Amino acid sequence: MTRVWIIPVHDSTRVRDVRVATEEAGAQARLDTHRTAVAALVATELATNLLKHAGGGRLVIDLVDRPGTGARGPAVQLVALDHGPGIRDVTAAMRDGYTTSEASLGAGLGTCLRISSAFDLYSTHRGTVAVARVDRGAGQEETRSAFGAGGINVSLAQAEHSGDAWSCARSGSRMTLMLADGLGHGAKAAHASSAAVDELHRVAHLPPAEILRHMHRALRPTRGAAVAAAQLDTGSGELAFAGVGNIGARLRSAGSWEHLVSHPGIVGAQFPATVPVRRLPWRPGSLLVLHSDGLPSRWVPPDDAGLLAHDPAAIAATILRDASSAASPVRDDTCVAVLSCDRPAGRP
Template identity: 80%
Template structure:
């Protein structure tokens, strides 16, 4: 099941909570003592920054798979989100050891960039989103020659387990992204979405409709799930999409956003007789967003071209942050996953 730590950071006592949670996540990921300490240092610095520079925020910690990581296993992903004033000079802030806070460890964002396997942030006057991933390996992982995937998964009410899940696999020239929403929330919902992820690893080489057909019997012992599958073929430059159930999908290409519609049904319970597939051209500026129904249905896609060049997890976390509001409280687990082109322009 998907274990997530969603920690509000609004007073100094929460910095310790963040460090302890990160150490637990490192143990679950199988990191050695050194890499676990690195993860804890990065997490503590991010939490301290939330307090000192943003007036507080939240830090979401979970484990993410890394296709191509070989024997290294999952990485610990740290996502810091805030609605603070933003970082005025990102270039200076990213210098190794730079800090403006006496309470800081003195590591600074530049040091986080250097010691984390992967690090990225996006900052505007509406706030900052930072993402760090620390695995047993020390370098960044590539998922495919022309694509990268990332996401954020937040359980309802800061529960331990989310009933949503996302994953991606690579088979030859195909990168396949899945997002599953187990019916309801809690442990039984997590069992359903986890079964979908397990099955993806077995049948990820198939087409999206066939992947969903194979998942249906695999999820019959669960309460079922809404599942969407998007598959990028880097040889043909084409994206194929199929979905069953209430999973949202938006495709950004040629400067505009389009809805990709899933078919009604429940994988594992009420599977449709036919599963349509939509095929779309995929270019260097293309980007796909999948999300569960925990995200408000009327969320507005970002109109910030610079954001779309960032790490997919940064894009996903920014969408989640900006879609939330006190007037529209979250009523379910929320997962956002992003598939993006991996072109030379992708940067901090």
């Protein structure tokens, strides 16, 4: 099931909580002692930066697979989000060992970049998003194509399990991004969305409508889920989209955003007789966003070309951060997943 750790970092006592949660995540990802210590060092540095430079923020920790990147098993993903003043000189901040804080470990963001399997940073006057992944190997992620996928998943009220899940699977020239929202909250919702993830990796060779039909059978023992599958054929340059239930989707192509609409129903419970499939060209610079209904329906797509060139997980995290605030917090489990192209994933 989708296990997430969400730690608000507003005082120094939470830095230890971040380290402990990261060590627990490392154990679940079956990292060895050294790689778990690497993840804990990166997480501690990110948490310290939230306190000293942003006036606080939150750290989201979960396990992610990186299909097609050469990653060895699940990685621990660390996402730091804040609404601080941003980093004035990102280039300087990314130098190995650079720090301006006496409370820092002295590792600095540059060291985090060097020792992580993947690291990316996006910073503006609206705040900073930092994404790090640590897997079982000692090197950086190796991308095998110009296409990348990434996401972020947060549970309602910092619960242990999120009822949402996302995953990406590749079969030949087909790359399928899937997002599932299990009905309700908690462990039973997480069981439904996790069943969708498992089924995706069994049937990724099929077209989207058939994938959803197989998921319907697989999810019958569960409470069901809303599910959307977007499949990019990297050979033909065509995107096929199909969704059942309340999953949001927006495609950016040729500089503008377009809604992709899911069909009413529940995968595993009330499956429609016909699943409409939308087919669109995938052009250079195209970008797809899938999200659960925890994201406000009127969220504003990013228009910063600089952001759109970043790691897909950083894009997803920025969308999540900017769509909510203390005055308008998320009211459900929330998952955002991004499919992008024309860039090597995992490096800034």
